[in-house]
Amino acid sequence: MIPKYRQQFNQDFSQEKYSLLKEYLKQKSGLEPAFRVSESPIFLKKEFESKLIDASESIIDQIKTLSPDLLRKAVPDNCYVPGHTDKPHFLTIDFGICRSENGEIEPQLIELQAFPSLYAFQKVFEDTFCEVYPFLSEIRNKMPHEEFKNYMKDLILGNEDPENVILLEIYPEKQKTAIDFVLTEKLLGIKTVCLTKLKKEGKKLFYENEGKLTEIKRIYNRVIFDELDRILDLKTEFDFREDVDVKWVTHPNWFFKISKFLLPLLQHQFVPKSYFLHEFPENENLENFVLKPLFSFAGSGVNLNPTKEITDVIKDKENYILQRKVNYEPVFEDINGDFSKGEIRLLYIWRENDEPPILLENLARMTKADMVNVDFNKKDAIWIGSSNAFFAE
Template identity: 45%
Template structure:
């Protein structure tokens, strides 16, 4: 894969340039991201790009089914139901492991999320990469028909709706302590919206308010929601002046219900070459003998929490709420990126924005995670280099 551009990039790379690149990112807000940023982008060949698009089209086709809400209503019943749900999600993130099957490269769906990702950070990350590697001018993270200007325009459309930036808040639990804080900083700068903690919101009747840096009380007309209910439920120390389950006079940029509807909950419904054999524990007729070939996952966990990679029979038997767990066949990630000292595995997340008025979601960009460990994720990649978060680049289509 990517032989010529990979050779060029690796030849141009240096530890000094990488440190300057990181310091440039940190310099924007005098803050170094707490997650590891990888040394390299992933150069995605056209053949793989076509497969990723085809796979995403199939996921979107399923989500657009007329009976989708009926099929996923159980996911709402198992979680916190929030009133005033819109017709479709406004954010979509679709994760694929780059794998090998029958000796061929193929993307395999790992996860689907109806929830925002780090849209603003990725937008700015590409700018930084271009700055330090100007020879990548022929490469772009954007699909055909999308560019930097259109990306930001579409993101504004989804986040702001028809409101002024100060009337929209990025809502999170203690945002200053979140691992994705760098994305909040860029969102505040690029979109002009304030970042507000859930404990700072004031409720009067059905309306919500926050106080500006100057002490002004400002009505919240739209919420760019970054709150994960798993975390909120664990934080018994927090005191909120409102409840998400109330009928509030506010719009949602990313209604919370879509986090549970579009999740691992839908994986057992998806079949085809790009999808992994997945079953709800409650629907298992018997426990497979070859459990070493499976992963046990909770349906509604975030950032890989609760996943059991080396599954034993007693792990499956110990699960009490069997309709809240899936057993998923393992896939074999193919190390495809050549680093200076070995090859690296890749997971690609395609990012979609879906304004309320649009019939279909728009593919706007991507993020990439690189791994040398058994799985993608921080705990499997400690003390390793050429791992972490990055971005996928496509060769621009020449007109």
């Protein structure tokens, strides 16, 4: 796709430049990425970008029509957090890069989340690709870095002093996304705080900031609920379900509301048909579907080849979906003449006074395996891992 830029990149590529890419990322953050960084960006045509935007705008319009009562059903009662907001502050939409029956390369929706992804990292990642390969600057994201920074500050800080705003995570230093936390701190001047370090007095939350107890007024939330459930003997002063005087960015309830829960409700030519497991029609063939738990991240619990024996023993069928399989097309040629498949995630923000959300960046992932997960690739595979998409005519 876009042979001009693919050929130029492959000609310019070297292991030295790949090492330089990773070294620049380390210099900018003080950390090495804990996930694999792909050697290459992905190049896609503007025509493909238009399809992405068209599908995303349709999905967003459909989300707007959904009733609060319906969305409330997505939130388990034992996970409901008070102080809900009318909109999610973040919206990320994942598309597989596929080939249609008529031979055209097209996006197919994989999932969507109202949860912040690697916003700060991806902007730096794009900048770094352009530093190592200057020709990429002619097709880079048109949004200047300062404009991106102002959007993020307005969204996450609001009118608060940075010392009263925190990025909240559970054991952040152990997370694969720690590099994004550091770059977010640099971008916004806020601190990353572990959930176990929060102090609670009445309805107010505090953290220790340079030796003094500092009130928290806004929380940039990066805690994933199902991760909390897996941590035994977790000791905290604060439970998410308590009513406290903070502004959530974004509110934890949206983690459930904008999720795989919506996939059976959405319609578009680039949205594969999905069903809740307990509503799967008898006239459909399981072989054509992927089984996914509603509330899991990073491919956890996904079964690419479900059988009736597997689905019959699932007790909470309402917490699973079956999504029609799509065929990822290997279109990204590496220096050895082999091809990688890919996904692209659009990173939106949705400020409270904005009618439509604003697209800030993208995140791409490359693979040579059946699942877009580095762990499923051969150890010596290249052109795999986290990447960034560039669009051109």
